[in-house]
Amino acid sequence: MIHVVGGGIAGLAAAYRLRQHGHDVHVFEASDDLGGLAATYETPGDRIESFYHHLSKSEETIVELADELGVGDRLEWLVGKNAYYVDGVVHPLDTPWEILAYPHLSIYDKFRLGMLTLGVDLRGGRPRFDSYESLEAYEDTPVREFIVEHTTEGVYDQFFEPLLDAKFGSRKEDVSAAWLLGRIKFRGERDLLRGEILGYFDGGFAPFIDALVEAVGRENVTTGARVTDLSLEDGAVSTLTVDTGAATETHDTEGVVVAAMPNVLEALCGYECDVDFQGAVCAVVTMDDSLTDTYWLNVAHDAPFGALIEHTNFVSPDRYGGKHLLYVASYVQEYDEDLWQASDDEIEELWLSHVEEMFPSFSRESVERFRLARNPRAAPVYERGYLEKVVPYDLREVADGLYYAGMASRAQYPERSLNGGIVAGFECADRIDARAPADEASSTDPRDPDRAVADGAGEK
Template sequence: MRIVVIGGGVAGLAAGYELVRAGHEVVLFEAGPVWGGQVRTFEIGGGRIESFYHHLFRSDTEIVALIDELGLGPDLRWIDSNVGLHAGGRNYPFIGPLDLLRFDRVSLLTRLRLGLTALWLRRVSDYTRYEGQRASDWITSHVGREGYDRVWGPLLRAKFGAYADDVSMVWFWGKIYLRFASREGGLFAKEQLGYLRGSFGRLVDALLEALTAGGAELALGTPVARITIADGRVSGLSLADGRHVAADAVIATVPSPLFARMLPELPALDARYAELLEAVRYQWATVLVLALDRPLSDIYWLTMTDDDVPFVVAVEQTNFVPPAEYGGQHVVYFSRYADPGDPIVEQDVQQVLDAYEPYIRRINPAFDRSWIRDRWLFKDRAGQPIVHAQYHETIPPHRTPVAGLYLANTTQIYPEDRGQNYSIRMGRRVARLALLDAARAADDAAARALP
């Protein structure tokens, strides 16, 4: 079969990899100037780093298997996690359960409730009991108003903005369950986070090499404009430059609204499917990255809980990976998820730095612009799908209404939250689904041809 994959993020690359391994002809189109999508990387101090911070959890077994399969296993390091909360102008380490007890921003009762509810959630494996429930309601009734207002509420608002109160309890469950359930020793064990020596860009490279070795045609900077249909099934696609490419099947890994634009006849074919694509709401992911001549703090992942702070988390990569990997520079990401109408969507790196500077000083009052050696701003409009309480009823199936055409994007990752592990799992599964359907169609045709 000749299968075209749209999108060169990890879902598209994993789908293509699965297909070439099964001996099929693959053509992969990526609109952007680099491979990797949300896992794209850039150079810094002679090293390489993700544009958007990335690490793995122990529960990310699919990506670990792929890393091993591609021979990168020895370069996957598991590093003790070093996380903290910033509240009321102070940085609180949050590494073990004792740190929770020391978190004096909330009453002792709330601290105990925070701990006990986390312990409870890590034991619940059937998430369906939470479908239709809002995390805000569950947290308010189980942890209390203070726990919601001071701890979980600000975190939900930071990620989901105006939609925070409506976020599904399944999303919240997934965050706790997956993070703790995979730890040996449970809640009381030290957490370890995974990172690939030289960045996850090396996994992207290894997938590209495997695709090339399998004979795939890889086209960077080549946006797909339209998907074409003939005799009720997918026939190929047309590129933005006007070329037409024929295909027996197409797997699209682009965000849902972009996919809908590639298929204007969809509402007439299946109005419900078209509605599902249009109903998805995303938050923009934005990160300001600073390369500094000295450390900002001693915490890797510092979550900001004060409502007035314009970024959700400060991720100091060099408290995770040694600065030597980036030419001795200290690298910090300041992450903000933004509604589409948020001014940051239009701002440049200087404007964002100006806005963030007073709050960066809250983390370390000595911070000074003279520490900055370099700065970058990265944005992705489909950074985080908004997983609302009825989300489970709105996920479009991978099989689209057009035979031979499949969709595999981050909105279909459920009940887990989006992550490389799940994009890889989905890409590989959808590739197998496409092959299975093609095999069934061939069997049916052969059966019909029998006398």
């Protein structure tokens, strides 16, 4: 029997692929619900994720899995309109003319920014088209230095810096240029006349996760079951201990996939991961009226949140009983920050009063419900040298039969995602099935550009 620690998307994907390979498998999930960070709230209609979620066109494994699970026809590709809030004005930034009309960048800044997003290196006035092919080449380059050298100071100050502030706060100087280039490539497809094309399931991600659980087999999953210990025999995993609240159980095991955050891995086996994480605080505000006509509003303003994401400008409010759903989101770098320390009521008051100040037409009377989610490890900080820190899928250096599919794995770079979680789960399951010796890999250097992400690069 192979055991999986964690019933988020990565653990469920690992279990699904192991079952496909013909292995007996059991998933233990500490909380009462499956889905991990993709957990949902009830609404008068479809369920809604407590943390905003959508797919990018560049993500393929989740689309293939949805097809395999029979829910591929529920996946819709919709336009998600982007805008920037600066000095009290919402500036749409989707079409070429909206970008041309944006007043906070010069035409030259826009040209250099546009070339960078198209992957064209214009340094020295001579276009080069292959400069950004290897992300690893920029692993040690500070993001600011890269942007200023490859575009202009204006592009950094007026465009990227507020975004970096919102995403990484006090850690923005630590972030690598490889992360930025990866994000640009990751975003995928745009409709020139309408904006970015993003994926979402009819019914949200809940029906997709339900279908995955169904395929794993409900009888092969236990919720409310926290794995508290792993024991080894002759250098291999031998038993795992599970606390179900009512009892403590010990199970013999042939293999363990840890599909949870690296602190869980460390607690179970002592493996120390150097990846730093940031926390997230995210509200879903249920409103009678719409706030803007934008899906994703970046906020370059002195506000205690980084983005306002109006989900019902992406998916119709009809799916939610006619209600409008707005995410208000902020990342925290240190747990002693005021926001992390504030109570839910304090955050509601702080955030809604700022929304009121930014949008005079907004009325609190419109707010029906304010639900807040927090997670202390919502995303890695993709700092310079990050790839040296990723946790290998196969942890035979710690114990034979031990695997890692959590958020610090290679598939979750340069952005953590549901797709990355599925890839990580599959990578572990395939390695268990193949039992390939580690030295058979073509290279043990995770920074080797020849080792593709989906190919399981990142083994230490």
